Amino acid sequence: MKVDFHTHLATLEALPEVFFEGQRDNIRRLMPPDLPAKVRERVPDRFGLGPEDALGDRHVAEMDAAGIDLAVSLIIDFGLAFPGQVPELTDLFATHRALADRHPGRFLVFAGVDPRRGVPGLELFERSLVDWGCRGLKLYPPCGFSPSDRRLDPFYALCAEHRAPVVIHTGPTTPKLSFAHTHPSDVDDAAWRFPGVDFVLAHGAVVHTEAAALLAEYRPNVYLDTSGFQAEHRRGRWGSTLGRLKERGLVRKILYGTDWPVHRQYGTQATWIERLAGGDGGPLSPAEVRWILEDNPREILGLER
Amino acid sequence: MTNRDEQIETALTLLSSYVGRGLVDGDETRALVLAEAGVSSLALASIIVELEDSMDREFDFEAFAGMETVGDLLRATGLT
Numbered sequence: 570m571k572v573d574f575h576t577h578l579a580t581l582e583a584l585p586e587v588f589f590e591g592q593r594d595n596i597r598r599l600m601p602p603d604l605p606a607k608v609r610e611r612v613p614d615r616f617g618l619g620p621e622d623a624l625g626d627r628h629v630a631e632m633d634a635a636g637i638d639l640a641v642s643l644i645i646d647f648g649l650a651f652p653g654q655v656p657e658l659t660d661l662f663a664t665h666r667a668l669a670d671r672h673p674g675r676f677l678v679f680a681g682v683d684p685r686r687g688v689p690g691l692e693l694f695e696r697s698l699v700d701w702g703c704r705g706l707k708l709y710p711p712c713g714f715s716p717s718d719r720r721l722d723p724f725y726a727l728c729a730e731h732r733a734p735v736v737i738h739t740g741p742t743t744p745k746l747s748f749a750h751t752h753p754s755d756v757d758d759a760a761w762r763f764p765g766v767d768f769v770l771a772h773g774a775v776v777h778t779e780a781a782a783l784l785a786e787y788r789p790n791v792y793l794d795t796s797g798f799q800a801e802h803r804r805g806r807w808g809s810t811l812g813r814l815k816e817r818g819l820v821r822k823i824l825y826g827t828d829w830p831v832h833r834q835y836g837t838q839a840t841w842i843e844r845l846a847g848g849d850g851g852p853l854s855p856a857e858v859r860w861i862l863e864d865n866p867r868e869i870l871g872l873e874r
Numbered sequence: 875m876t877n878r879d880e881q882i883e884t885a886l887t888l889l890s891s892y893v894g895r896g897l898v899d900g901d902e903t904r905a906l907v908l909a910e911a912g913v914s915s916l917a918l919a920s921i922i923v924e925l926e927d928s929m930d931r932e933f934d935f936e937a938f939a940g941m942e943t944v945g946d947l948l949r950a951t952g953l954t
């Protein structure tokens with residue numbers, strides 16, 4: 570069973586406009602100085618969510634074309650970081666539940682809760698695990714908290730109890746949010762204190778790779794996902810990045826992730842899964858590709874073979 | 875020269891300015907991988923917008939998925 574461990578629902582409720590607007594601010598500063606004004610105005614518009622896919626039908630069609638059996642759909646709780654610009658968190662949970670119900674067996678939803686929500690947030694998380702079939706926790710530290718914040722301890726305790734992995738964003742993101750707390754080392758204290766919980770450093774195979782690899786190499790419960798490798802591939806660096814991870818013996822710690830619908834304008838699921846191995850003469854054997862796509866996620870998620 | 879040939883020429887002229895050398899239509903040019911030729915994703919977006927402008931139409935967001943080569947770009951814009 571091939572698993573994409575890092576995807577999102579392609580709606581502006583799940584990934585709000587303000588998120589992309591921040592990225593466009595940056596793009597405006599990066600454009601060559603001599604572009605015609607008309608072009609200068611319109612280029613940033615090409616960097617956004619793209620077409621919405623609230624029911625996940627497009628996503629599933631792409632998964633089918635790529636041979637991906639299962640996708641982890643990560644809820645991000647932007648509620649405290651972008652107040653008034655995202656729906657109520659319980660509504661967002663409901664839309665993700667609807668996604669999983671509409672496509673039985675194709676999606677595992679990971680709950681997203683900002684730890685500053687306190688007890689109501691913790692209760693929502695527990696309910697999502699017990700009653701709604703959520704299988705893990707997604708944390709977005711750029712919203713303004715450390716993944717090792719003690720307020721997360723009761724969340725991690727629930728993860729240990731339910732064998733629920735935690736996916737934690739690492740590296741830069743939209744400039745509308747802080748980049749503090751996004752270094753892999755920010756995860757270390759939590760991973761050390763909760764050895765019974767598996768922590769996945771989202772984008773860990775492509776950003777802060779040295780620090781992410783170090784943590785994954787020495788902490789049994791720390792993994793890396795590949796999301797964002799599309800940009801590395803485009804720059805011609807993915808094969809060598811993957812090679813360095815392999816040299817460190819980390820192939821069993823890597824999970825395939827695409828971050829769909831992000832990067833959609835540069836490829837389909839079918840093109841990305843082909844590029845995972847790093848191209849012709851890439852560093853991975855077919856068996857190692859299978860570990861990343863099938864065995865590693867199966868073990869973490871506790872799925873049947 | 876047909877309208878389409880002219881548009882291909884416009885596209886290649888645009889691309890040339892990003893690649894840093896003159897591109898002439900042909901198999902070799904069409905097989906050129908954009909990223910390897912130094913066309914960043916930002917540059918690619920600029921090229922697409924400039925083409926939209928010169929052709930006076932708007933391209934579908936998803937027509938560009940998986941675009942790698944100059945040939946892909948010409949196909950995505952309906953020029954070939």
Ligand SMILES: [Zn+2]
Pocket residue numbers: 575576577796828
């Ligand atoms: Zn993501």
